[in-house]
Amino acid sequence: MLIVTTTEPALLPQPTRAEIRVENVLQALGDPVRLVLVRALAAAPEGIACGEVPLPVTKSTRTHHVRTLREAGVISVHAEGTRRISTLRRDDLDSLYPGLLDGVLAAER
Amino acid sequence: MLIVTTTEPALLPQPTRAEIRVENVLQALGDPVRLVLVRALAAAPEGIACGEVPLPVTKSTRTHHVRTLREAGVISVHAEGTRRISTLRRDDLDSLYPGLLDGVLAAER
Numbered sequence: 303m304l305i306v307t308t309t310e311p312a313l314l315p316q317p318t319r320a321e322i323r324v325e326n327v328l329q330a331l332g333d334p335v336r337l338v339l340v341r342a343l344a345a346a347p348e349g350i351a352c353g354e355v356p357l358p359v360t361k362s363t364r365t366h367h368v369r370t371l372r373e374a375g376v377i378s379v380h381a382e383g384t385r386r387i388s389t390l391r392r393d394d395l396d397s398l399y400p401g402l403l404d405g406v407l408a409a410e411r
Numbered sequence: 412m413l414i415v416t417t418t419e420p421a422l423l424p425q426p427t428r429a430e431i432r433v434e435n436v437l438q439a440l441g442d443p444v445r446l447v448l449v450r451a452l453a454a455a456p457e458g459i460a461c462g463e464v465p466l467p468v469t470k471s472t473r474t475h476h477v478r479t480l481r482e483a484g485v486i487s488v489h490a491e492g493t494r495r496i497s498t499l500r501r502d503d504l505d506s507l508y509p510g511l512l513d514g515v516l517a518a519e520r
Contacts, residue, residue, distance in 0.1 A: 322520075323520055324446070324515060324518035324520065325440075325441050325442060325443050325446060326441075327441075328437050328438075328440045328441030328515070329437075329438070329441035329442075330441075331434075331437045331441075332434050332435075332436075332437030332438035332439075332440075332441050333434060333438075334434050337433070337434060398518060398519075398520075399514035399515065399517060399518050400510070400513070400514055400517055401509070401510025401511065401513045401514035401517075402510065402511055402514025402515055402518075403514070404509070404510045404514075405508035405509055405510035405511025405512070405513075405514060406433060406437070406508065406511060408508060408509060408510075409433035409507060409508050409511075410507075411431075411432055411433065411507075
């Protein structure tokens with residue numbers, strides 16, 4: 303007998319929409335490296351492996367930035383085997399803070 | 412002869428609109444005490460003396476927060492004698508980052 307187990311991608315811990323706080327979101331967004339990640343995620347609704355985004359930082363710094371965004375409620379991260387796929391929590395952010403994310407993404411500088 | 416000198420309120424140093432950077436604005440906004448100040452300023456287009464906004468911090472901490480907002484380009488501060496009158500740079504922020512400030516001000520949490 304062949305047993306096939308399918309596992310859903312595991313969602314890493316994150317605040318619920320009700321737990322998100324605007325000061326945490328602003329702090330998380332207020333970093334040039336994290337803004338690069340957020341812009342890349344905004345352009346890829348299906349999600350991306352943040353490790354694939356070119357960044358001038360070490361792997362451990364990158365990991366720190368991704369965690370900061372996840373814990374603030376800006377992104378969701380799913381573990382798919384050894385891969386970590388991140389997506390922007392656009393619905394949550396647009397619902398809580400209409401215009402904030404669009405304003406940030408529109409910024410030329 | 413009576414000499415009357417009128418002095419314009421002196422504008423404290425601040426970045427020009429072109430010098431404002433989104434990461435600095437987000438960092439400046441990403442603090443609960445500074446958000447209290449920004450909300451108070453948003454409700455008072457004519458400007459307020461930040462010292463009059465009730466805050467659970469010392470005078471020097473308050474001064475630090477006001478300076479952080481000014482240097483990021485979020486507020487203008489005019490010296491009128493010994494008073495410091497602050498105003499929100501709403502036109503500059505709305506022009507650079509449409510929606511950002513409204514999204515932050517709309518936040519219930």
